[in-house]
Amino acid sequence: MQITTTYYPSLASVEAAAKKLEGVAAVTPLMKNVRHSKQFECNILFKREDLQQVRSYKIRGAYNKMSSLSAAETENGIVCASAGNHAQGVALSCKLLKIKGAIFMPAPTSNQKIEQVKMFGEEFIDVILIGDTYDDAFHAAMMHCEDSHKTFINPFNDKKVIEGQATVGLEIIDQALEHPIHYVFVPVGGGGLSAGLSAVFKELSPQTKVIGVEPKGAPSMSTSIKNNQNTELDNIENFVDGAAVKRVGDLNFEICRANLHDVITVDEGKICQVILDLYNKEAIVIEPAGALSIAALDQYAEEIKGKNVVCVISGSNNDITRTAEIKERALLYANLKHYFIIKFPQRAGALREFVVEILGPNDDITHFEYTKKTNRENGAAVVGLQLKDAKDLQPLIARMKLRNFFGDYLNDKPDLFQFLV
Numbered sequence: 001m002q003i004t005t006t007y008y009p010s011l012a013s014v015e016a017a018a019k020k021l022e023g024v025a026a027v028t029p030l031m032k033n034v035r036h037s038k039q040f041e042c043n044i045l046f047k048r049e050d051l052q053q054v055r056s057y058k059i060r061g062a063y064n065k066m067s068s069l070s071a072a073e074t075e076n077g078i079v080c081a082s083a084g085n086h087a088q089g090v091a092l093s094c095k096l097l098k099i100k101g102a103i104f105m106p107a108p109t110s111n112q113k114i115e116q117v118k119m120f121g122e123e124f125i126d127v128i129l130i131g132d133t134y135d136d137a138f139h140a141a142m143m144h145c146e147d148s149h150k151t152f153i154n155p156f157n158d159k160k161v162i163e164g165q166a167t168v169g170l171e172i173i174d175q176a177l178e179h180p181i182h183y184v185f186v187p188v189g190g191g192g193l194s195a196g197l198s199a200v201f202k203e204l205s206p207q208t209k210v211i212g213v214e215p216k217g218a219p220s221m222s223t224s225i226k227n228n229q230n231t232e233l234d235n236i237e238n239f240v241d242g243a244a245v246k247r248v249g250d251l252n253f254e255i256c257r258a259n260l261h262d263v264i265t266v267d268e269g270k271i272c273q274v275i276l277d278l279y280n281k282e283a284i285v286i287e288p289a290g291a292l293s294i295a296a297l298d299q300y301a302e303e304i305k306g307k308n309v310v311c312v313i314s315g316s317n318n319d320i321t322r323t324a325e326i327k328e329r330a331l332l333y334a335n336l337k338h339y340f341i342i343k344f345p346q347r348a349g350a351l352r353e354f355v356v357e358i359l360g361p362n363d364d365i366t367h368f369e370y371t372k373k374t375n376r377e378n379g380a381a382v383v384g385l386q387l388k389d390a391k392d393l394q395p396l397i398a399r400m401k402l403r404n405f406f407g408d409y410l411n412d413k414p415d416l417f418q419f420l421v
Contacts, residue, residue, distance in 0.1 A: 007159055007251055009199045014166040017064045021167060024096060025060045026052055030175040030310070035281065040297055041305045043179075047172055047312045050286055054120060056242070056315030057168055058089035058155070061192055064164030065153055066093045073151045074099050081105075081141035083134050084113050085242055085315050086155040091121030101125045102150070104141035106133055110319045135246075156190030157249025166196025172310055173204050181208045182307035183300065185293035187314045188212040188221045188263065189243035191252025197312070198259035209261035211300065213292040215240035215268055221248050221256060222263040239268045239329070242289030242315055266295040269333020272326045275318070287318040288326075332411070335390035339367065341407035342383045342400070358399050362388035380407060 028048045036044040049057040066078060077100040080090045087103050094101040103117060107129045117127055130140045145152045154161060172181065184201065188194045198210045214221055217237020224231045232247035248256075256263070274291040278284040293311035297304070331337035344350045359365075367384025387393060400406035 008255065009159070009163050009166055009196055011200070011203050013159075013163045014170060014196070014200055017060070017160075017163045018167045018170055020064055020067050021060055021164065024063050025057075025167070027171055028052060030172060033282075033311075036294065036297065036311075040301055040309075043308045044297075045176075045308070045310045046294075047168065047310055049168065050284075050290055050313045050316035052315075054085070054088040054092055054116075055317050056085040056089070056287075056290075057165060057193060057312075058085040058315075059092055060089075060167050061156075061158070061161035061164035061196075062086065062089035062153060063093040063096065064167075065158055065160040066090070066097055066099060068160050069099070069151060076148075077101060077150050078153050079104070079141050079145045079148075079150045080153040080155070081134065081138040082155060083109055083137070083241055084317055086153075087113070087117045088120050088317070090153050091117045091125050094121050094124040098124065101153075102128060102141070102144060104128045104130060104137040104144070106131055106137045108132060110321065112319050112321075113317065116317070154249070156192030156195075157251050158192075159251065161192050162196045162199075162251065162255070164196070165193040166200050168193065168312065169197035169200030169204075172197075172312075173200070176308070176310075179308050181205060181310055183304055183309045184208055184210045184312065185213055185296050185300075185310070186210060186312045187243050187289050187292035188214045188248075188256070189218075189289065190245045191221060191248040191256050193312070193314065194221070194260065195249075195252040195255035199255055202259050210259060211296065212256060212260045212263040213296040214263060214265045215243055215271065215288070215292065216265040217268055218244035218246075219265050220245055221253070222265060224248060224253050225257050225260075225263055228257075237268060239325075240271060240288040240292070242287055242317070243292060264296055264299055266292060266299075267333055269329045270295045270298075272330035273333060275326055276330055284313075285316050285318055286313055287315045290315045290318075331386060335393065336387050337366070337384065338387065338393060339382065339384045339410040340400070341410065342381050342405050343407040344370075344379050344381055344405070346379055353403070354405055358396070358403060358405055359385070360387070360392050360396060363392065363396065382410070 028051050031046050033044045033046050079102045081104040083106055103125055131137050186194050194212045201208045201210055220233050230250055230253040236244050236246055238244050271288050271291045274295045290313045364386045366386050369382040
């Protein structure tokens with residue numbers, strides 16, 4: 001496909017970025033994962049960008065951009081907007097390059113992320129908490145840039161940022177040595193990493209198929225490629241905060257449209273299950289965006305058999321306070337967690353009857369919210385149930401209806417369901 005943009009990252013510019021990043025960004029390991037290799041009957045390798053000092057690849061693009069600033073730009077300082085990984089990469093770059101930075105973050109950003117940014121930037125940065133969303137923080141940052149004439153460090157739609165992220169691709173090819181890489185699965189948010197990495201592979205390993213992976217709730221790149229123009233989404237699901245953007249970068253879109261073999265989406269619940277499995281089975285901590293590449297393997301199970309496959313693990317900045325939500329989403333995706341309105345007859349023994357005769361032997365009540373008697377016959381309760389097997393759901397509903405306990409099923413009613421999950 002012909003690239004229409006006037007910019008395309010050259011191999012020389014990516015190699016120059018790699019030189020700049022020596023001693024700043026770690027050369028992260030490319031590690032074989034035995035469990036997934038056995039599961040998919042191929043050779044699965046994890047590119048562990050979660051092991052960077054700032055726990056994501058974002059240091060690469062931020063430092064490469066900021067180290068290219070003129071003396072006047074450096075003296076005047078920089079501005080960025082971020083809710084997480086980009087802010088940490090910029091903060092560390094500010095300290096290493098001795099550049100003053102203003103980092104705008106949404107007010108609801110977790111204390112853990114704010115403290116990490118301050119730790120990396122020390123006295124060289126100021127954190128400004130403003131607005132309820134990333135978009136609010138972004139607009140405030142842009143206004144500050146205009147007023148102060150400072151340089152804005154874009155998280156993805158920037159040539160130097162793309163070239164910095166592209167060094168991930170250089171490392172993978174160097175580390176794979178004589179083994180040909182057949183597939184690379186890479187997370188896609190704004191498109192900086194996927195644009196840079198795919199450009200390197202197009203130049204040095206054109207036979208490799210680079211697969212971009214987006215969260216189902218924020219398919220901005222796949223939508224844009226389908227529409228054949230960069231398209232801003234009206235609404236997105238923000239759970240995968242490291243890869244949830246309404247609009248990808250214009251530079252990134254053109255490169256990805258030309259270079260990516262495919263762009264696929266994965267359900268947020270599937271991502272959550274991958275996070276839990278990696279932690280419980282292999283003691284690997286990753287953030288939702290970092291799990292995207294692994295969560296996509298199921299969709300390519302037949303194609304990757306017997307192949308060498310790389311999954312880019314983009315980051316590990318996962319807030320422990322999200323664990324309950326991650327577990328809940330994983331159970332919902334597996335069809336094991338269900339919410340009902342139960343009509344309890346207003347008579348003694350009704351609750352015992354429900355527990356003993358309606359629930360299955362392996363069903364567990366995880367949520368119970370009882371409302372005072374609404375009429376003489378029945379009192380309603382919102383009940384959350386966790387099943388041992390998804391196949392137990394329909395027999396459970398049948399028993400509820402037979403005994404007149406069934407009121408409503410809430411999982412497929414998003415307007416009501418959002419208040420429970």
